[in-house]
Amino acid sequence: MKKMLLWVLIGLLLFLATGSAPAWAQEDATLSVQFFSIGKADALLITTPDGSRILIDAGTNKNGKALAQRFRKEGVEDIDLMIITHFDKDHVGGADQILDECSVARVLIPVYAKESKQHTQFMEALGRSAGTQVTEMGQKETLELDFGAVHLGVTSAHELDYGWDEENDFSLATRLVYGKTRFFFTGDAEGPRQRELLEEGDVACDVLKVPYHGREVEVSEEFLSACAPKIAWIPDSQEEPVGEAVVQYLKEQLGASVYRSAEDGDLTVRSDGERVWTAEE
Numbered sequence: 001m002k003k004m005l006l007w008v009l010i011g012l013l014l015f016l017a018t019g020s021a022p023a024w025a026q027e028d029a030t031l032s033v034q035f036f037s038i039g040k041a042d043a044l045l046i047t048t049p050d051g052s053r054i055l056i057d058a059g060t061n062k063n064g065k066a067l068a069q070r071f072r073k074e075g076v077e078d079i080d081l082m083i084i085t086h087f088d089k090d091h092v093g094g095a096d097q098i099l100d101e102c103s104v105a106r107v108l109i110p111v112y113a114k115e116s117k118q119h120t121q122f123m124e125a126l127g128r129s130a131g132t133q134v135t136e137m138g139q140k141e142t143l144e145l146d147f148g149a150v151h152l153g154v155t156s157a158h159e160l161d162y163g164w165d166e167e168n169d170f171s172l173a174t175r176l177v178y179g180k181t182r183f184f185f186t187g188d189a190e191g192p193r194q195r196e197l198l199e200e201g202d203v204a205c206d207v208l209k210v211p212y213h214g215r216e217v218e219v220s221e222e223f224l225s226a227c228a229p230k231i232a233w234i235p236d237s238q239e240e241p242v243g244e245a246v247v248q249y250l251k252e253q254l255g256a257s258v259y260r261s262a263e264d265g266d267l268t269v270r271s272d273g274e275r276v277w278t279a280e281e
């Protein structure tokens with residue numbers, strides 16, 4: 001009895017000291033996904049109920065600096081997994097600064113030839129980051145990973161060549177399942193890759209990171225209606241706004257709540273395994 005009283009006292013002291021219940025007293029089984037509003041660029045952070053952190057893309061070089069600062073302020077020091085969907089500068093540009101700032105356990109990248117300043121800086125940062133395990137995903141590979149009760153399935157491009165200037169179709173795609181809820185992160189998949197994702201199987205999800213900054217491709221309607229998300233995130237900018245047709249289709253045909261980085265700012269979506277909701281709900 002005395003022992004229990006002691007624990008209650010310790011808990012109370014911790015509560016008073018930190019303003020919240022100590023971790024062991026919390027029954028917080030909430031998953032959160034923070035979509036960062038950084039213009040026409042991608043970066044999102046998943047925090048699982050067991051405290052694992054998964055970063056998908058790191059925005060541009062400039063975004064990377066701001067993200068690294070933000071992570072420092074918020075005490076985000078360890079990242080369990082960083083997925084770089086592809087090597088365009090609005091996805092890989094900030095990754096070197098995240099690698100320099102945080103301890104990143106593992107990095108997933110696609111395999112294709114790339115020559116750019118941002119890619120070189122990323123590779124150099126990986127070279128400096130001795131503790132980071134790098135997994136390259138070649139043609140048509142699947143990787144299944146578990147973070148507590150959260151399951152991730154990552155797939156890579158089916159082809160070795162998508163023609164000139166078609167790097168977007170090398171985007172790694174990530175399906176996240178937590179309880180009854182599903183999230184789908186699609187990088188910049190254009191028509192050919194969206195078709196592959198449809199072929200890979202069920203794409204139905206509650207939350208969709210809309211592919212290719214919401215630009216319309218020939219398969220958009222088929223792809224979006226198969227996903228049928230409740231919540232859709234589109235990382236666009238004032239200068240390069242999303243195609244209206246895609247927004248209209250998501251809202252009017254599919255009844256989705258659409259959030260655009262150019263208009264809505266950051267978005268946090270949470271799941272308790274039963275349902276998903278946004279911060280303002």
Ligand SMILES: [Zn+2]
Nearest residue numbers: 041088090188
């Ligand atoms: Zn992009």
